[in-house]
Amino acid sequence: ASGRVRLISGNWKMNLNHLEAIALVQKLYHLLRPEDFRYAEVGIHPPFTALRSLQLTFEADRMPFTLGAQNCSDEAAGAYTGEVSAPMLAKLGVGYVIVGHSERRRLFHETSELVARKALAVQQAGMHPIVCIGESAQERAAGMTQEVLTAQLSPVLESYPVGAIDGVVIAYEPVWAIGAGEAADPDAVGEITRAIRAFVSERLGEAVGARIRIQYGGSVNVGNARAFMTLDDVDGLLVGGASLDPDAFALLIKSA
Numbered sequence: 001a002s003g004r005v006r007l008i009s010g011n012w013k014m015n016l017n018h019l020e021a022i023a024l025v026q027k028l029y030h031l032l033r034p035e036d037f038r039y040a041e042v043g044i045h046p047p048f049t050a051l052r053s054l055q056l057t058f059e060a061d062r063m064p065f066t067l068g069a070q071n072c073s074d075e076a077a078g079a080y081t082g083e084v085s086a087p088m089l090a091k092l093g094v095g096y097v098i099v100g101h102s103e104r105r106r107l108f109h110e111t112s113e114l115v116a117r118k119a120l121a122v123q124q125a126g127m128h129p130i131v132c133i134g135e136s137a138q139e140r141a142a143g144m145t146q147e148v149l150t151a152q153l154s155p156v157l158e159s160y161p162v163g164a165i166d167g168v169v170i171a172y173e174p175v176w177a178i179g180a181g182e183a184a185d186p187d188a189v190g191e192i193t194r195a196i197r198a199f200v201s202e203r204l205g206e207a208v209g210a211r212i213r214i215q216y217g218g219s220v221n222v223g224n225a226r227a228f229m230t231l232d233d234v235d236g237l238l239v240g241g242a243s244l245d246p247d248a249f250a251l252l253i254k255s256a
C-alpha cells in the first residue's frame, strides 16, 4: 500500500571468494521462483573481488538479482591506494552500495560526515546508497537511541541532493543485534522506524518521508523476517549471516 518497492539485501561481509560466490548465487537462484522476485527486489552484496564474476553470472543466466557492494570511497578517482570508487562500482552494474555499516564505523573509524560523503559519491555515480544507522548497547541503555540515529542520519539528509533523496535506503541496524543471534523486538523496531520516517518528513517534507525506504537489519532469519516485513515503516531487510546459506536465504525471502 505504501508504493515503496521492498528490498531484501544480503551482506556477505568478508566471506566467499569469487568461485564460492558464483556457486552460492547459482544455488540460491535455483531455490527461488519468479514470484519470489516479484515480492521484493533481492540484492547481493559480495566482496569487491566477486563483483565481476557475479555480474557475468547474473547476465549469463538472466538472474534477477541486483548487484550490491559493501563500501566505496568518497573520492571518484586518484591517489587513494587500496580504495575502490563509486564510478568503478557503477561500471560493474552495481545498483546499491552499503555505506556506514556499523563494522566500518567501529573498526575503520568512519564518521557520519564521511558516510554522508560516501552516500553522495554513490548517488553521483548513479547508484543508491544503503545508509546504515544504529545505536550501540550502551547508547540504548542510556536512552540515547533516537539522538544517535538522528545524529547519524542528519549529515546525509543535509548534503544529499533533495531531488534524489528518495533513492536513499536507510538501514536501521541496532549494533547490539548484528551477528548476535537474537534480533531486536519487532514492536520496538516498529516504533523506531516510525520515528526515523517522521524525522525524515520533518526535515525534508512529508512526501519524501513517505517515499524513502527503510530496512531492518540485525540477526534476521527465516523465523523472524516476516515479523519485520509486516511493520508499516519497514520496507526491507539487510541480512548478514543468513544470506551466506542459500537454503536459509531462499526460505527467508519466501517467508518475508
Ligand code: PEP
Pocket (backbone or CB within 6 Å): 011, 013, 173, 177, 178, 179, 180, 181, 217, 218, 219, 220, 238, 239, 240, 241, 242
Ligand atoms: C549485517 O551485517 O548488516 C547484519 C545485519 O548481520 P546479521 O544478519 O548477521 O546480524
